[in-house]
Amino acid sequence: MSRAPAALSVDDVTALIDESFPQIHAGGRALYIESVADRQARVRLTFSDRLARPGGTISGPAMFTLADFSIYAALIATLGAPAIPAVTTNLNITFLRRPEPRDLVAVTTIIRLGRRLAYAQVELTSDGEEDVVAHATGSYALPAVGSGT
Amino acid sequence: MSRAPAALSVDDVTALIDESFPQIHAGGRALYIESVADRQARVRLTFSDRLARPGGTISGPAMFTLADFSIYAALIATLGAPAIPAVTTNLNITFLRRPEPRDLVAVTTIIRLGRRLAYAQVELTSDGEEDVVAHATGSYALPAVGSGT
Amino acid sequence: MSRAPAALSVDDVTALIDESFPQIHAGGRALYIESVADRQARVRLTFSDRLARPGGTISGPAMFTLADFSIYAALIATLGAPAIPAVTTNLNITFLRRPEPRDLVAVTTIIRLGRRLAYAQVELTSDGEEDVVAHATGSYALPAVGSGT
């Protein structure tokens, strides 16, 4: 899997998304892009009581949001600003273990980057742990950006 | 498909979920159970700027939350309080059209209700429209409640 | 859901698919289109030892084949010969019960029929039974046939 540098830096990707989707951080910023590479991104969801569920675990919608956001970050990092209009067409998430009440980390790998469609997978782990707590795959419709085949 | 009455009324299901998951309504109540029947539920997500995205559409995570919640409501309506500990094990959502900036309605049908596992499908439409804007299927692990096979 | 007549009859759909994909019936015909309507198809998989698995059940790949074929039949019935080049882009199948060793029936409903993409769901039951043994959703890329939006 490629480890070539991304087209954009973490700061650039963060700034682009913040500017385009300020609503994502309504209620306080919880999603932080930690690193990007070509077709890859690593994103942290910081734990807070807002995301907690009884038994000290994390809500499913919060994990969905993290998975979806991390794929989007990998697309922007790889394709740059032209990918901002990309939209999710499918997201399939399987919850494998109850995460502990701490930060979650999502590692996204784009498996297929075509001209009009991208497909990626995401592994979610609790910060500092190896066990995958949730696994997602996502498909995205891309605007015509002239990259890929 | 069964149209037998649910075990619980809309008010009972709403009260049970509110009591067990007060965090769901953090930031203001947006999810309203409109009707329930045996293995079925209809839930409304009221539109607000918080859920909007550029172009006047609704965020993917908000649609995921609605789909997940509506399946959960159908489970509680059908099985009652013993189903409160049910957890989502998989949710697969396909986004078919950009919804307009108005309320969304989710109609859930439970397709399989076993002793330990339930499986359901959900159709999401914009209020007053027929076209499905998103379709989801979900699997849930049930606590041992002695109903179904 | 629409019950308008399909563009083509059962015999027309069967003849078109047989002509385009003779390989489907290699080893003997097992798939029979029973009825079609606008955006709908009902297809039977006849049971034989070839499809059996230990315990007297039916193989997963046979159920996948039935689900995929029935969506394809609904597309051809609705769009006619121009849809022959349609290709499956995703198929998600959940196995809910072990089917008995008898014919399986698939009922497909196309939920979204756009210009370039179709999305459908399929319920598989054992012949004469009501319980769903498997449920699938599928996405298909359509050639430009000028139908739908």
Next chain:
Amino acid sequence: MSRAPAALSVDDVTALIDESFPQIHAGGRALYIESVADRQARVRLTFSDRLARPGGTISGPAMFTLADFSIYAALIATLGAPAIPAVTTNLNITFLRRPEPRDLVAVTTIIRLGRRLAYAQVELTSDGEEDVVAHATGSYALPAVGSGT
């Protein structure tokens, strides 16, 4: 990801599956387990006209069968004979490119191996190529074999 040796060798896994599911090879053997490791398997589907589709590509059901079989092989390699009764509960496959008319290779990684449930992902490539032609995830119900958590 673990590269520890599997519990069983390629020959042992092949013999166990052949003995339990002789029907898999009806019509001639096309599936060959090439290597196994702890929670991993690599399986080849040899190309033949039987699997071909117009345009010189490979049928979707053949790719489903390969994905499903390769996960099953990884389970048997890791858990041994007690896993023989494992059954597929869900398989989600996304077709990313049309494969060329040559052998396909599936590489499976088991992401979660619990006591009662396993979850895996599979990448399918054309022999000798890097591009993924299809990607699948699968869930399997395990008999109680006392391994994992």
